[in-house]
Amino acid sequence: DAGVIQSPRHEVTEMGQEVTLRCKPISGHDYLFWYRQTMMRGLELLIYFNNNVPIDDSGMPEDRFSAKMPNASFSTLKIQPSEPRDSAVYFCASSLATGDYYEQYFGPGTRLTVT
Amino acid sequence: AQSVTQLDSHVSVSEGTPVLLRCNYSSSYSPSLFWYVQHPNKGLQLLLKYTSAATLVKGINGFEAEFKKSETSFHLTKPSAHMSDAAEYFCVVNTDKLIFGTGTRLQVFP
Numbered sequence: 665d666a667g668v669i670q671s672p673r674h675e676v677t678e679m680g681q682e683v684t685l686r687c688k689p690i691s692g693h694d695y696l697f698w699y700r701q702t703m704m705r706g707l708e709l710l711i712y713f714n715n716n717v718p719i720d721d722s723g724m725p726e727d728r729f730s731a732k733m734p735n736a737s738f739s740t741l742k743i744q745p746s747e748p749r750d751s752a753v754y755f756c757a758s759s760l761a762t763g764d765y766y767e768q769y770f771g772p773g774t775r776l777t778v779t
Numbered sequence: 780a781q782s783v784t785q786l787d788s789h790v791s792v793s794e795g796t797p798v799l800l801r802c803n804y805s806s807s808y809s810p811s812l813f814w815y816v817q818h819p820n821k822g823l824q825l826l827l828k829y830t831s832a833a834t835l836v837k838g839i840n841g842f843e844a845e846f847k848k849s850e851t852s853f854h855l856t857k858p859s860a861h862m863s864d865a866a867e868y869f870c871v872v873n874t875d876k877l878i879f880g881t882g883t884r885l886q887v888f889p
């Protein structure tokens with residue numbers, strides 16, 4: 665199994681631009697999570713899906729952030745417009761409902777820099 | 780509200796010596812607790828988990844943790860550190876979602 669796949673691995677963009685981060689969960693997993701990691705705030709859960717349906721988006725910072733999961737094998741996290749304070753590492757993770765929900769498998773992350 | 784506190788932001792040990800990474804939790808009921816490890820430029824990996832079974836939990840790579848309710852602690856230990864153990868370690872408590880501690884960076888010197 666290839667594990668959780670995220671793209672791009674690095675993204676550098678200018679303030680005001682739209683940014684789209686992509687995630688492919690492990691095949692067969694039915695939970696998908698988006699996290700953000702910064703030095704100041706540590707690791708924060710942004711949103712999670714179960715069977716492609718958003719369950720809890722209370723961690724999404726503001727309306728500039730949106731996430732979709734159009735099918736079981738793909739999710740996007742979009743920031744529009746981006747701001748320098750959005751600079752962080754964004755992780756996607758997936759898990760299996762019939763297994764251990766808390767054994768989340770993390771992707772390698774996307775390092776976003778907004779200048 | 781549930782939370783975890785990792786008492787050390789950095790820990791340095793020599794290879795072959797014991798490792799102790801400290802974590803205290805706050806919970807109004809018996810929590811589920813986890814340790815995750817993050818190697819440089821990698822995602823997080825589950826190291827071990829406590830879910831109200833045995834209080835001494837064994838994980839991967841020789842790590843173990845002991846749940847002590849009287850001390851509200853869940854410290855991570857390893858008898859002998861390897862160079863490959865150098866990483867960031869996160870103590871995590873479960874509510875309806877995972878709440879991560881601020882992390883402890885472990886350095887291992889030869």
